Amino acid sequence: MSGRYAGKTVVVTGSGKQKGLGQGILQRFADEGAHCVVSDLAIGEEEEAVAEELRGRGAEVATIACDVSDAAQCQALVDQTVEAFGAVDIFVNNAGIGFMMKPLLDVDPADWATVIGVNLSGAFYCTQxxxxxxxxxxxxxxxxxxxxxxxxxxFPHLPAYVSSKHGMIGLTRASAVELGAHGITVNAVCPNHVTTGLGAQQNEYFSKLLGFETVEAYIANMSTKNPMGRPGLASDTAAACAWLASDDAFYVTGEAINVSGGEEMH
Structure with a gap:
């Protein structure tokens, strides 16, 4: 298959859900010729359907289950990818939990540990x-x-999620400092709200929290506050990933790039 990423292999964690952000990222790489690894907590019908759709785009695809909160499973994910395709060229830490929404004073320590374990520790284990x-x-x-x-x-009612994502930026920078000498770049993409399955849960919660009569009214209000007039799309994040993985971005590392339509500017 031809394309910018022909012969390259990309792994995206948390990529087995239909209309998810991970699927959108893999679709972009599949369209540009990459071998794709669909990975999620378990591989079932939905995950296999995501893989089959990618095959329809001409990509060679493997499906590998991985609980990213388990370091051994993260190592196995990489080992199985190398066994299947010979290398790991591009690795995208996408798996995340963002649906545990509670006021700070009500957050259970177990919930805190679960979010940090997936969003931050999982990214560390997979990066390593x-x-x-x-x-x-x-x-x-x-x-x-x-x-x-x-x-x-x-953001309110998301203390573990916000903390984990701030920590991910620190992990990005720390990794970039040590891995640059090996020709490995490490960057973060910071999307604004994208209505995936996870995003839909957040829409439902925050529309009620903020007093909107409907989810549609909440989304419309969100759009009016964005300079580009809409929430994010999976394809926006995917395009940023495709650029960061390219030769054009070789000298870019340790960055946290906003993909927010101007909603976030620092």
Whole structure:
């Protein structure tokens, strides 16, 4: 298959859900010729359907289950990818939990640990495993962390999520400092709200919290506050990932790039 990423392999965690952000990222890479690894907590009918859609775009696809909160499973994900395709060229830390929405004073320690375990520790475990393979290959690579507008700005009722995403920016920078010598760049993408399955849960919660009569009214209000006049799309984040993985972005590392239509500017 031809394309900018022909012969390259991309792994995206948390990518097995229909209309999810991970699926959107893989679709972009599939369209540009990459081998794709669909990974999620479990591989079932929905995850296989995501893989089959990518095959329809001409991509070679593997499906690999991975609980990113388990370091051993993250290492196995990378090992199985190398076994299937020979290398890990691009690794996207996309798996995340954002549906535990409670006031700060009501957050249970177990809920806090679960969110941090997936969103931050999971990104660390996968970064470490992917970087080991990239260093061993001697060819460098790209690691891309899907952070959030919540990595730059705090939001109510999301203390663990906001903290984990701020921490992901620190992980991005710390990784970039150490891995640059190996030709590995590490960057973060910070999207504003994208109405995926996770985003829909947040829409429902915050529309009620903020007193909107309907979810549609909440989304319309969100759009009016955005300079570009709409919430984000999965394709917006995917385009940023495709650029960061390209040769054009080789000298860009340690950055946290907003993809927010101007909603977030720092």
């Amino acid at each position: 495993a992917a970087a080991r393979a990239m260093v061993a290959s001697g060819k460098g690579g790209r690691i891309i962390n899907i952070a959030s507008q919540a990595a730059k700005t705090a």
